[in-house]
Amino acid sequence: MLERATIAAGPKELPPLPDAVDGKVVLRLAPYPSGPLHIGNARAFVLNDAYAKKYHGRLLLVFDDTIGSEEKPLLPEAFDQVREGLEWAGVEYQEVLYKSDRIPLHYEWAEKLLSTGEAYVCECDADTLRKNREAMKACVHRIQSVDETIAMWKAMLAGEYAEGEAVVRLKTDMADPNPAFRDRVLFRIAERDHPRVGDRYRVWPMLEFSWAVDDALLGVSHVLRGKDLVMEDQMETRIWDILGIRRRPEFVHFGILRFKDLELSKSRYRKEIAAGHLTGIDDPRTWSLQSLQRRGIRPAALREFVLSFGLSLNDIEVPAETLYAENRKLIDKDANRYFFVADPIAVEITGLPPIEHVKAPLHPDFPGRGHREIPAGPKLHVAQEDFEKFRGKEVRLKDFCNIVLDHRARFVSMGNKDIPKIQWVTHGVNVHLALPDGSESRGLGEPLVASLKVNDVVQFERVGFARIDHVSKAEVRAFFAHR
RNA sequence: GCUCCCGUAGUCUAGUGGCCAAGGAUAGAAGCCUCUCGAGCUUCUGACACGGGUUCAAAUCCCGUCGGGAGCACCA
DSSP states (O other), X not given: OHHHHHHXXXXXXXXXXXXXXXXXXXXXXXXXXXXXXXXXXXXXXXXXXXXXHHTTOEEEEEEOOSOOOSSSOOOTTHHHHHHHHHHHTTOOOSEEEEGGGOHHHHHHHHHHHHHTTSEEEEOOOHHHHHHHHHHTOOXXXXXXXXXXXHHHHXXXXXXXXXXXXXXXXXXXXXXXXXXXXXXXXXXXXXXXXXXXXXXXXXXXXXXXXXXXXXXXXXXXXXEEEEGGGHHHHHHHHHHHHHHTOOOOOEEEEEOOEEETTOOOOHHHHHHHHHTTSSOSTTOGGGTBHHHHHHHTOOHHHHHHHHHTTTTOOXXXXXXXXXHHHHHHHHHTTTOEEEOEEESEEEEEEESOOOOOEEEEESOTTOGGGOEEEEEOOXXXXXXXXXXXXXXTXXXXXXXXXXXXXXXXXXXXESSOOSSOEEOOBSSOEEEEEEOTTSOEEEEEEOGGGGGOOTTOEEEETTTEEEEEEEEOSSEEEEEEEEO
């Protein structure tokens, strides 16, 4: 009885991966470099990293930088932004590869495939292609000879087709009950420049084909991907069947992860940053890993948060509060306490006995950490919200004294009392607190706040946890993490 | 519409036929503690979508219904 409870409360174990052999697991991470990684990508990279470590295997970072689309362009700086995010998140990979370096391999495989007659070059436009798919109708190109197809392929490579004029399609079955699986496109022509390889290629593989090649060539043992990519399994499998590839990875999926009240999109944030609606890639509204770092979210919190979902195929929607709860567990003990009053209101206390300063603990749970000395006196500031709420009532200025609150406040007594306690500041330093919604809270912090260092995570009492982002003579800037 | 996936408390999850009168986390409530609306401690609220089977026995297997999601791009 007792034993069972202990096990249930113990640390969460990852479910085993099918046919995983310790030391032989090879996993891959396939970010698309259109911007920095954000919290919505976390499930993929945390799980891959966690399993690579669990099985003492290898994790490959393979940039999925095939040419993309007009709507989702590649971004040159995204490669470093992705790596920066992964580094922060504690993801350890042994090798970095680029799809764009592997195009010749993809061509080689394409030619093998075309020569089997199981794929063909199609000249139908996108619209025709879609309509035929709906109607389960094969087009004339499907039945052309292998020789014709090879000739057309060469013509594609030679630049004799313009963008949109020819694609390579896999012969699955135009009557497949799944409309999504009817002769899918494997290669298409894109005349855009690539940030790494420029205009070296104009025929680019689609994700499914490139992975059919690379998962096989790189010896990937397990593919962990979201279940929005299940059809890709079928595509890869079909291609391996045709080419007689025997050694194949296991496919493992996890459900779609969404955040309540959040819509994450790398491409959209890119546009909004460019338009000046967001301050940069670490704007808290992007939920990029960079922004989480800036707010003082610990990578371990993100990891725990993601691992708590396991490998379930459920589609889930979680509130950010769950991540905050995880983070709070980690930072609470480290975060020293300080006073910050937002939108300060000046208050002068009458009848206050002479007093120079008071002492307050840096952290109430760890008295050994020492005290902060706060200059005290009759002239001070309190937060507007507190002022309005408690005006005319007796409150305790925490660690200081009791007063009846007003612009001209009346001193009552010094000793602690069981009445509402509010924070207060004399000789305050300017503090700007950047909030997750992009707004900013301005106010005053107690003098010691000016001696904090960048990256310190503190708790502004009754406000919340924050990371110090910038300290100068004029002001301290901090990013709000959570309550 | 078609194909596939999923359905345990507000949320996330454990559970793979008997040990489940369903465990944990988070959120919520109450109390204690605390010179913070944080943390800690104690207690409480709260779920197997529904209907049929199979079985001695079902949250767990099967069928149906309902609900949610994904895919149906020359994006990833």
